[in-house]
Amino acid sequence: MSENSAAGDAAARTAAAAASTAVSTAAAAGSAAGVWRRAGLAGAAIGVIAAGAAAGVAIERLTVSRGTRRRARLALDASGPYGALRGTPGRAIADDGTELYYEVDEIDGIDATDGIDATDEIDGADAAAGAGGATGDPGGVAAPGAAPGFRRRRLFGRKPPAPVTVVFSHGYCLNQDSWHFQRAALRGLVRTVHWDQRSHGRSGRGAAQRGADAVPVSIDQLGRDLKAVIDTAAPEGPLVLVGHSMGGMTVMALADRYPELVRDRVVGVALVGTSSGRLGEVNYGLPLAGVNAIRRVLPGVLRALGSQADLVERGRRATADLFAGLIKRYSFSSKDVDPAVARFAERLIESTPIDVVAEFYPAFDEHDKAGALSVFLETPALVLAGEKDLVTPSSHSEAIGDLLPDAELVLVPDAGHLVMLEHPETVTDRLADLLARVGAVPAETNVGTHGNTAQPGG
Numbered sequence: 001m002s003e004n005s006a007a008g009d010a011a012a013r014t015a016a017a018a019a020s021t022a023v024s025t026a027a028a029a030g031s032a033a034g035v036w037r038r039a040g041l042a043g044a045a046i047g048v049i050a051a052g053a054a055a056g057v058a059i060e061r062l063t064v065s066r067g068t069r070r071r072a073r074l075a076l077d078a079s080g081p082y083g084a085l086r087g088t089p090g091r092a093i094a095d096d097g098t099e100l101y102y103e104v105d106e107i108d109g110i111d112a113t114d115g116i117d118a119t120d121e122i123d124g125a126d127a128a129a130g131a132g133g134a135t136g137d138p139g140g141v142a143a144p145g146a147a148p149g150f151r152r153r154r155l156f157g158r159k160p161p162a163p164v165t166v167v168f169s170h171g172y173c174l175n176q177d178s179w180h181f182q183r184a185a186l187r188g189l190v191r192t193v194h195w196d197q198r199s200h201g202r203s204g205r206g207a208a209q210r211g212a213d214a215v216p217v218s219i220d221q222l223g224r225d226l227k228a229v230i231d232t233a234a235p236e237g238p239l240v241l242v243g244h245s246m247g248g249m250t251v252m253a254l255a256d257r258y259p260e261l262v263r264d265r266v267v268g269v270a271l272v273g274t275s276s277g278r279l280g281e282v283n284y285g286l287p288l289a290g291v292n293a294i295r296r297v298l299p300g301v302l303r304a305l306g307s308q309a310d311l312v313e314r315g316r317r318a319t320a321d322l323f324a325g326l327i328k329r330y331s332f333s334s335k336d337v338d339p340a341v342a343r344f345a346e347r348l349i350e351s352t353p354i355d356v357v358a359e360f361y362p363a364f365d366e367h368d369k370a371g372a373l374s375v376f377l378e379t380p381a382l383v384l385a386g387e388k389d390l391v392t393p394s395s396h397s398e399a400i401g402d403l404l405p406d407a408e409l410v411l412v413p414d415a416g417h418l419v420m421l422e423h424p425e426t427v428t429d430r431l432a433d434l435l436a437r438v439g440a441v442p443a444e445t446n447v448g449t450h451g452n453t454a455q456p457g458g
Contacts, residue, residue, distance in 0.1 A: 162237025223253025
């Protein structure tokens with residue numbers, strides 16, 4: 001048997017084993033016979049996807065031991081700086097009581113905790129009088145840190161306008177760190193808010209999704225969550241809303257529910273790798289028969305898997321290489337993405353519990369916010385997608401562009417769903433241009449760029 005043939009047979013065996021593992025893991029999630037049957041069918045359908053990914057890692061498995069692969073992952077986790085940027089933390093409370101975690105990066109030179117209000121002026125005209133009303137000025141208040149004899153006067157009508165705040169919303173199974181490159185490039189140049197969607201990252205589990213009266217997550221709920229974050233972290237001043245994937249849908253839901261907020265305060269919007277609806281028609285790069293099979297059984301089997309989260313999490317760890325292949329296939333298009341960036345994406349997705357995955361999945365079929373886009377007709381907009389996005393295909397961004405004819409439409413070649421990680425320089429450049437157009441940063445500002453994460457020479 002030739003070497004190529006042997007490798008091909010090994011790849012096929014690995015693919016078959018992966019599909020079998022998916023069947024077994026899914027079947028183990030249920031206790032009732034009906035659930036076992038549905039789980040088995042879903043496992044077979046998921047195996048269609050798994051087979052392709054498994055074949056992609058088969059050769060590596062033939063030549064590299066599991067221990068070596070595990071050590072490589074740990075080394076990448078230790079060396080990669082991705083996700084290490086932190087800002088001033090805060091928490092907003094959603095309308096159902098869920099705690100929503102956010103971080104603020106202020107403009108360099110502006111301290112959000114400065115004790116002297118922007119409307120106040122230090123006055124040293126009467127050095128001998130000291131602070132307070134000793135000078136006959138009952139409105140005098142000692143300025144924190146001021147020298148003796150100085151007082152602070154409130155000068156009404158002289159408060160400078162609040163700066164533009166750029167609010168970043170992340171996608172499904174990610175967290176705020178997915179904007180790492182854009183955050184690094186814009187840090188200190190513009191005020192930004194990065195937040196974690198409910199049940200993701202450092203935010204609390206959705207309160208309305210717990211207990212006997214639990215209700216499903218909806219994109220509308222996420223729009224209300226975004227409103228709560230804005231009310232707490234950016235209660236005044238102009239806004240630029242940036243959303244990737246589910247985050248873009250969140251922005252649309254905000255516009256649908258609070259159109260007056262958009263008209264009054266939003267000066268720019270960027271929708272990255274997202275969709276305004278019809279996600280039930282996406283084929284994920286699979287044959288039609290496989291897609292239809294998955295659609296029929298996946299919601300039910302995700303519920304079954306979610307009810308056995310501990311078991312499933314152990315299965316995910318045991319099949320880390322397989323999931324790494326799946327994640328890479330559906331996150332990136334470039335064949336030579338920096339391994340540290342690919343590993344970073346794996347960590348983001350792996351950190352999302354299976355019951356959260358199951359909780360959110362049904363919301364996407366129900367998502368339809370094409371009508372809400374009209375609220376942004378007068379707003380400078382950027383619509384950007386990877387040309388080879390298998391999750392929210394670029395045709396969905398083109399459809400958004402048709403509804404926002406004045407928006408800049410950018411389709412990035414050789415880019416997948418996580419375009420902001422795969423081609424950060426392009427995303428940052430176009431986002432910086434939008435910010436300059438709306439006056440959030442001066443046109444001459446030199447926004448830091450980050451090179452393509454694909455390795456040179458690949």
